[in-house]
Amino acid sequence: MDWFTQVLVVAVLVGGIGVYLSSTAGRLDRLHHRLETTFAALDAQLLRRGAAAQELASSGLLDPAASLVLAEAAQGALAADPDDESRRSVVESELTRAIGAVLATREDADEVRASAGPDLALANQLLDELAVGCRRVGLARRFHNDVVRSTLQLRRKRVVRWFRLAGHTPIPTTSDFDDTPPAGLSTI
């Protein structure tokens, strides 16, 4: 091989590595970007669910004991710092359990409507809002965790670690809490 071919081979090699690195970095960047979006979406849905639970609790449509249980859990969830993942998973699971305890069966939801009397429209609206909130929390958490898993997979690659392609972006964690929708609101 003459010197020209040698230079050419090296140049192609370096160029190839460069393209690979930059495309990996681009992928990682896009994933990090999606992470922010899905995290914000999850946060928004949790707020929506918490607010819906809080509103139902203070509506006067539930008995006072159920109101207290739901209000306590909703306030805990609304007050939690979204960046404190372990704390959030505790309070959101607690809210899920509280909603599940208050609306354990279809009959419980029917009873809220039946006893609402002239406030039936309000009861329907609050229950629907809570049902939507519960379902969307489940979806948003799943979508977020999918992106977290893809990101983690990519970040585990040697090339990403050796070339520090992730920069200073913190390692994402999956959001793990119980988001089972209550049986009482299952088929709306």
Add this chain to the structure above:
Amino acid sequence: MKIGIVCPYDWSAPGGVQVHVRDLAVALERLGHQVSVLAPCDDEADLQHFVVSSGRPVSVSYNGSKAKVTFGPVSTRRVRRWLREGDFDVLHVHEPASPSVSILSCWSARGPIVATWHSSMERSRALAAMYSIVQTALEKVSARIAVSEAARQTLVEHMGGDAVLIPNGVDCSAFGGVEPLPGWPGEGGALFFIGRIDESRKGLSVLLEALPTIAKAHPGVRLLVAGPGDIEEFRSSLPADIVARVDFLGLVSEEVKRRAFVSADIYVAPNTGGESFGIVLLEAMASGTPVLASDIEAFRSVLDDGRVGALFSNEDPQDLARAAIALLDDTSERARLSRDGVSRAREFDWEIVARHVLEVYEAVTVSGEKVSEDFRGQLVGRLSRGDRDDRND
């Protein structure tokens, strides 16, 4: 008098409120009154004759701890039916700020209502936020009782107003007059501790730290420990010369507890705080066992500032050791404490405590009005529906 009592927590689980309600009910029956207790029950078989179930309890988080309670439409219907069938002269709800049948009963009833506050708790955010809803129920309470100064303070801070202080009772007839556990108390001096072994505010570690010093003066001294917790783990964390002196019983039955009290020369209560009342101290005194306790406020008041039991400076193992050695040395002082302890415990006998509670009942029932159902705050539509559903319940 026909008395309806409401206990908010799972009847089958052990707990201070449940024990209080049970003993109060028994004492009121002994005094010739007709008592019915409404409580969440997991298992409706084998209940005492005076207990009616408000439904199966569900576990919820409230005010930083887990509670097994009932609420919702099924419980509300059961509360109403119980109120109708009971035809009570007075309704007595316990711990009405808990999210359970106590507040449901206040909500569903009118007439003479008495409420007892047991715990001291932090100000609850939920309670503050739900105040308008809760208030409708709680403002129907005609008389309020607090079982301790701490509980009374909580009530005053959260709700305003005041409360009558009526302490917990102890069933003196159930204590004393039993055989000690085999091999106890022995000659070398025996101490007794009861409480969760791994909960720091129960203070077992303070006592264990004092034990080597006590052993220097009384080489034969032994310690009997009753209470739940991981015994193996706890034992393995102790030095060998201590382990040899300590006998762990684990969680004990009422009967073994009574026998354990008379198996020791001294009952030691090294609790470091968080006690609102010292019911165990009264049980020890009723058993005739001299008491040595930390000088926290609740214990000082039960022990009448040291007159009927010895005190040591809280969380101070050396002071505990000093006081324990002094008591072990002095047989006549132990005999005096035993005698005075028994008569002190009698002041808190359930029969006497129940009479105080009855005075409160009498004060609120002077008008002769009975307890009846109340539908204010709920919609009339519920009335007919509630009646219909009741028959299929």
